Amino acid sequence: MKNFALIGAAGYIAPRYLRAIKETNNNIVAALDKFDSVGIMDSFFPKADFFVEFERFDRHIEKLKRQEDFSLDYVSICTPNYLHDAHIRFALRQGAHAICEKPLVLNPWNIDALETIEKDCQKKVHTILQLPLHEGIIALKKKIENGPKDKIYDVDLTYLTSRGHWYYTSWKGDESKSGGVASNIGVHFYDMLAWVFGPVQKNVVHLHNHDRAAGYLEFKQARVRWFLSINYDLIPEEIKAKGQRTYRSITVDGKVVEFSEGFFDLHTKSYQHILEGKGFGLQDAMTSVQMVHDIRNAELSPLQGDYHPLAKHKLSAHPFNGGN
Numbered sequence: 001m002k003n004f005a006l007i008g009a010a011g012y013i014a015p016r017y018l019r020a021i022k023e024t025n026n027n028i029v030a031a032l033d034k035f036d037s038v039g040i041m042d043s044f045f046p047k048a049d050f051f052v053e054f055e056r057f058d059r060h061i062e063k064l065k066r067q068e069d070f071s072l073d074y075v076s077i078c079t080p081n082y083l084h085d086a087h088i089r090f091a092l093r094q095g096a097h098a099i100c101e102k103p104l105v106l107n108p109w110n111i112d113a114l115e116t117i118e119k120d121c122q123k124k125v126h127t128i129l130q131l132p133l134h135e136g137i138i139a140l141k142k143k144i145e146n147g148p149k150d151k152i153y154d155v156d157l158t159y160l161t162s163r164g165h166w167y168y169t170s171w172k173g174d175e176s177k178s179g180g181v182a183s184n185i186g187v188h189f190y191d192m193l194a195w196v197f198g199p200v201q202k203n204v205v206h207l208h209n210h211d212r213a214a215g216y217l218e219f220k221q222a223r224v225r226w227f228l229s230i231n232y233d234l235i236p237e238e239i240k241a242k243g244q245r246t247y248r249s250i251t252v253d254g255k256v257v258e259f260s261e262g263f264f265d266l267h268t269k270s271y272q273h274i275l276e277g278k279g280f281g282l283q284d285a286m287t288s289v290q291m292v293h294d295i296r297n298a299e300l301s302p303l304q305g306d307y308h309p310l311a312k313h314k315l316s317a318h319p320f321n322g323g324n
Contacts, residue, residue, distance in 0.1 A: 002074060002275070003026075003028075003029050004027065004029065006032070015040055023271075028044070029072070030061060030064070033052065075091030075099070081171075081177060082106060082176070088100055088105075093117075096123060097126065099126045099271070100128070102285070103292060108293055124281060128267065130266035132195050141195065152222065153197065154223050155225070158227050158247065159227075159247070161185055179292055182208065187289075190287070193219060198220025202217065203295065208296070211316060215295065225306055225307060
C-alpha cells in the first residue's frame with residue numbers, strides 16, 4: 001500500500017482521483033484545498049487529515065516524513081491549471097512522485113524546467129492521459145498501425161461540453177489561469193490525435209474565444225478539422241432532447257469512431273499503469289502542451305480551405321457582456 005497526499009480535494013476531478021487511489025488499494029494520508037466542501041472524503045478516506053492552508057499542509061507532511069516507518073510515495077494534483085507547475089515542484093521536493101491532471105502545465109518551457117528538478121530529486125512526474133487507455137481509441141490506433149503506412153486520413157473532431165455562467169467567474173474563464181477553451185476541454189484530444197496519427201506537422205487556428213475554438217491540424221497520417229465549445233446552444237437538438245449536455249464525435253474518413261462510453265474507470269486504469277511503472281511522463285505531455293500553447297498564441301486564419309463547418313456558426317456574446 002502506497003501513501004498519497006492529494007492537492008485539490010474539492011475540485012471537479014478530485015472524486016475520480018479518490019476513487020482511483022481507493023480502487024488500487026492505496027491510502028491518502030493528507031489532503032489540501034482552500035475550499036472545505038470535501039465531505040466526499042468520507043466515502044473514500046475518512047481518516048485522511050485535511051487542510052485549507054498550504055503552510056499547515058506542508059508542515060504536516062514534513063512531520064509525517066520524520067516518522068521512522070513512514071514514506072510519502074505520491075502526491076496527486078488536481079488543482080487549477082496554472083498551479084500545476086508549483087504543486088509538481090512541491091511533490092518532487094518532498095521526495096514523492098507526482099501524478100497531475102492535464103494540462104500538465106501551460107507552457108512547454110515549464111516541462112523543460114521540471115525535467116531538471118525531476119533529475120535532481122530522482123522522482124517521476126506522471127500525467128493522466130486517459131484516451132490512450134480507452135478501448136475505442138486503442139482499436140483506432142491498431143487500425144491505423146495495420147493500415148497503409150503512407151495513407152493520410154481525413155478526421156473531423158467535434159467536442160461540445162456545456163458550461164454554465166459560473167464558468168466565467170471561476171478560474172476556468174480566465175485564460176491566464178486555464179489556458180482557455182483549447183486547454184480546458186481540448187487537451188485530451190490533442191494528445192490522443194498525436195498518439196494515433198503521429199507527430200503534428202501543421203497547426204492552423206480559425207477561432208479561439210471565450211466559449212469555442214476551432215482549427216485545422218495536420219499529423220503524419222491525418223488531416224484534422226476540429227471544433228470545441230462549452231456553449232449549450234451548439235449541442236445538436238437530438239442530444240438536447242435526451243436531456244444531455246455533452247456531445248462527442250470523431251469521424252475518420254467519414255466513419256464514426258465509437259467512444260461515447262467507457263470513460264468512468266479511465267482514471268483508475270491510469271493509476272494502475274503508473275503503479276506498474278507504465279505511466280506517461282513529462283515528454284509524453286509535451287506534444288499537447290506545445291499544441292495548446294501554439295493555439296492560444298496563434299494569429300487567427302480566415303475560414304478558407306479545410307475548416308470545421310461549426311466554425312461558421314454565429315458567435316455568441318460573452319455572458320458578462322450582454323448574455324447570449
